[in-house]
Amino acid sequence: MLSPLGIYLCLTLLVLQCQAQAPADVIVTGYAQQSLTMGINYGTLGDNLPSVADTVTAIKAMKFGRVKLFNPNPDILGALANTGLEVVVTLPNEEIVEVGASLVSGESWVERHIAPYYPAANIVTILIGNEIFTSDKFQSTWTSLVPATQNIHAALRSRGWSGHIKISTAVALDVLATSFPPSAGTFRADIAISVLQPFLSFLTTTNSYLFVNVYPFLTYTISTDISLGYAMFSNTTEVNDGGRTYTNLMDAQIDAVYAASTHLGFPNLRIAVGETGWPTAGDVNQTGATVDNAALYNRRLVLKVLSTTHVGTPARPGVIIPTYIFSLFNENLKPGVGSERNWGLLYPDLTPVYAVDLTGQLLDHQYAPNSVSTGPPSSPSSAGSGSWCVSSAAADPVTLENGLNYACNANEEFCAALQPGQSCHLPNTVASHASWAFNSYWQKYRSAGGSCSFDGAATLTSIDPSFGTCLFPH
Template sequence: MENKNVTKMALVFLSFLCLIAFSRAVVSNRIGINYGRLGNNLPPPARSIELLQNMSIGRVKLYDADHEILNLLSQTNIDVAITVANDEISGIAANQHLADQWVFEHILTHYPNTRIRFVLVGNEILSTTTTAQDLQIARDLVPAMRRIKNTIKAQGIKNIKVSTPLAMDMMQTTFPPSNGTFKPEIRELMIPLLKYLNGTKSYIFLDVYPYFAWSESRRNNQTGINLDYALLKSVNQTYTDPQTGLVYNNLLDQMLDSVVYAMAKLGYDDMMLGIAETGWPHEGDSNEIGANRENAAEYNNNVVRKMSAVPATGTPARPGVVIPTFIFSMFDENQKYGPSTERHWGLLHPNGTSVYQMNITAKGVPSD
């Protein structure tokens, strides 16, 4: 009788865990979009938020914590990620009062009417550590995150995660995925960051662009990475990691899993992944091959289908795991510097029309 009761309790507990996992997947697999504003021809915030609602966007990531935009978002059911500017990090790290002030001004003024769910402290902080100032900001990152989180927690708010977006240039090696390692010069910065994110059950957010990996491979090697493989379009093209035996059918999974293995080498093998930015440029200079509307539409639609699937697909190293994902970006931003691709990632023209056909919710897009 006792064994039967134990078995029954185990089954009930297992069912409960499955229900939690399914509910979490349904809630958290809504696709997001990055709303950047480095353009002099963009629509006003009110029109932009109206367009977000028309697109049925689940999440939006802001590169600041603009009051007008946060007020406008209070009239929606869109989950919001806000950003602490890079130049605010050291001050907040050194002064709890500044952290309290930032949280009161940018979160408590708007929460809970505005569904703030993520606070991203800085943007790609570990990508630039060559100057003394940059290195100091990088060292202040975790202390600033801790102060922001402490203030949020003190207010009794439990549904806002604090994290920071990291670029793939933090990686020393990404291929094969199981060989993934961080650059030696940022190892001392990664360990406390991973410890903090793991301790607060937050996500490690990545800016991950198969386009750049693919285009670089084409420049270095005339054959390079297969385009369909980079576009998540591959059917017959696969890669088997020789060390793990895991089979990959797209470059995005390879890149994500390289970070998974890099973290595991530092003792963190169960970190939650998030994608802060991913996308494909729809236009570029003559030497920027592959930057066109057809490829951009293919990549972004495939990412949406993959990341919004129920049940979640995850990656080969993390099967079945939901990965919160933000597509880059809402608009082209004509005031960005650099090659033409830098200014041509948008899903929408400034007048609100689509640059190419995009199904951001994956409704009506058949699964593979």
Template sequence: MTFFPATVLLLCFILFAAASTGVSYAGPGNVGICYGQLGDNLPSPSKSVELLKAMRVKQVKLYDSNPVILGALSGSDIRVTVMVQNQLLVSISTNQSIADEWIQSQILPFYPKTKIRYVLVGNEILSSSDRNTQLSLVPSMYRIQKSLAKFGLLRKVRVTTSLAMDVLQASYPPSNGTFRADISTQIIKPMLKFLNRAKSFVFIDVYPYFAWASDPVNINLDYALLSANNIKVTDPVTGLTYTNILDQMIDAVYFAMKRMGYPKLRIFIAETGWPNGGDIDQTGANVNNAAIYNRNVIKKFTTVPAIGTPAKPGVVIQAVLFALYNENMKTGQGSERHFGVLYPNGSSIYGLDFSGKMYARNQLKM
């Protein structure tokens, strides 16, 4: 294909705008993985980065700003999301110098050799019952953003936070999506205003597994695994038709944001996945289902042109699978320790092609 000078200039402008605003394009690299560290038998950060490269992972989410991991990622082509840990938010929210110190110590020593792209201010803060911490969320986001601006990183690194689906008071049908009354006015609306002005993303943790496990009689397993061929659910208000529960959950968030006056905010799937094992009564938590779900997620979000959701067709959505390893120190049901795509020794539990090329033609089911 031959480009004329005006076309070249236009293309350069588009690419610059995309880099400046965090916009992404459908295709390889749209699906990454969470690198959790709650295991006493996990490979070293340097070995883990080797494994990420071998799997062709292009983005990784951390649950802190571990300097050894960030150092190991230096010089790689892997985009990185780091996190301000929850216990720091109350202090940061009232003290700009603490926010400045965090950016100076946790970001500046590694950027730009380590491709830090997002700073998550806390993890699922609004699922906490600690009201002081909840109310510290948005002020902390503003302070972290101000620090990024102070050190010249505002156009390079986006600020957001990670939310669980329990921020919704109603989610079915999707058009009924509504944020919880206890957080909608004081926290959610100011947060959405911040994200809109910052041209950032709404990071949301979406787990069809837990929705299915809570009601396996009425929710079809294939519908939860994104594998249903002949099951369709229609939203009676909008008439939109759904073929999987992941789209329903995402659209419920879109509709909730629309109700708050922010219909154009973009969603980033900060966590999704399916356990490869669990307790004896967790029959759906197995390797076969985990492989099917994660492969279908990669296929969905790397397909070109972008599929989007029924409410937002064609919209590019990035997603991060949970998680890199089975983590033996996680608490809760057995499934919590079995979300990894790798065993702690680094061997694959089931093969994944993060480029999505393997799944471009056929939907794999093991």
């Protein structure tokens, strides 16, 4: 049944007919009616991704209700028109200083990037930057965050849109100086008073969310005292904090942010999880990055987020936390460690990397076993079936040589065949030698989560690179 507040809102908004019962996928909270649907991060750092139209069709077919973009991509915003999907658009980090410089700059940005698509595209949030506090590279934007936020808000208000389109930013957990125990969470001293205090004041005044990127996987890989089960919602570990019991790392990390905001004077701050997920592969030292673990994490994440009986966290029970999975695709042009290119739910041909029910109906045991796959299905080559990891034609010489040295240093057996007089010495080029070393490394470590990455110097192929007596393993 609708609460008294819900009935009151219906009357005050002059709704002609107020349903006596909320739909099954809606929870009535103290803030508003919020539909229980998952969100997805749609990134485009890949040179093999499907068309925007096909991608949007896939997003809807998967039953996502929200889409988060890392820039105001005009093609994507156009394709999202009249889909009913809630859209979060990011103002890129590089534009924050300019937009924060004047009201005119804010108006110009909204005119160019929002006005042509709204309201056909259901834009609900504009994020002013993404993880600007993570790198010194963007330190110049810190003092511009609040002015840019105010200027965008003024532009929206002048058009009568500020009631529907909220403004926020996305932060990583490195905004915290203290995160354990969760109740002791505090923000970093260099940003707490000067930047976050006025920004969180704006968020609470406008009833917006702070978007927090929460990655239990990353914490698990660097913390020897975090168990895999605790990071993956297995409910086999309990951590007690002042009478609150935590059975998973994600709740503890979110509550640390709640505690930090409370300590700063904002006990009612609303939080959305802007990014979370689990990679299917990574470098050899990134243990836990497997298809099975990624499938378990995201399946259990969906069950948690869409639950109507266990809503919120130990510190904020009953509070809905909108959540966006990272990410839709494996993006092969993303820089960094191997896992960076392996967070996707879909291959570029739109086939699933693993099955996940985005409606939250299936339990762990109801899924079929994950198939073992290194990529999307491909036609058998004339040289036979299989996959090999070889040097990329687009790799720069320095990255290629660094990757070659890394593979050879990992195991001297990988490069024995490259020595003078051996079967794979000729042609004596860095690219040829790197292909042999990359493939030797990947074939040995792939089952442990090793990826074909080498900082972007490597790529997978279904064409056997063997030649003469130099036979590449597969």
